[in-house]
Amino acid sequence: MKKCIILHLSIFSAMVNRIDSTDKARDLIHTLEAQHGALMFYQAGGCCEGTQPQCFEKGGYFPRMNDAMIGLVEGYEFWVDRDLFEYWKHAHFTLDVLEGFGPGGFSLETPLGKTFKVHYRLFTDKELKELSPIKRSE
Known part of the structure; x- marks a missing residue:
């Protein structure tokens, strides 16, 4: 039994994340969480709102059917519109923060004079074979 658990954990830890975040984004997330x-x-x-990521209180937005949850940022779900995900499914997302207002004002960081921003890069062929799974909304 122990071998199965260890094997399962090593397979899981070898998976490639679809999203990461910068130190600035993590700091802002902790501020908003407080x-x-x-x-x-x-x-x-x-x-x-363009394609800027929006931060809401948990449950403050309901993903549409078949939207994709691509991973967790500081333990919080990061959902992507189903059509946008199809376009960007071969790309790694890095959540960052910019000073100033984004394209709208619905996101929780707006009153702080900041906006979340995503930087993209294409996955390598090796990474594509080891991607962590997504979760779809039903």
Whole structure:
């Protein structure tokens, strides 16, 4: 039994994350967490908020059917619009923070004069074979 557990954990730890964050993003997340409690992120495919990631209180936004949860940032789910995910499924996301206001004002960091931003890079062929699984909303 121990061998199975160890093997399972080593396989899981070898998976490639689809999202990471910068120190600035992690610091802002902790600030927002202290003010608002549990959080969640959603990155839409356009409209009034563009494609900037939005931070909400957990449960403050409901992902649409078949949207993709690509991973956790500081323990909080990061959801991506289903159509946007299809476009960016071969890319690694890095959550960062910029000074100033983003394209809208729905995200929790807006009153602090900051906006979350995602930097993208394509996965290598090796990384594509080892990607962590996504979760789809139902």
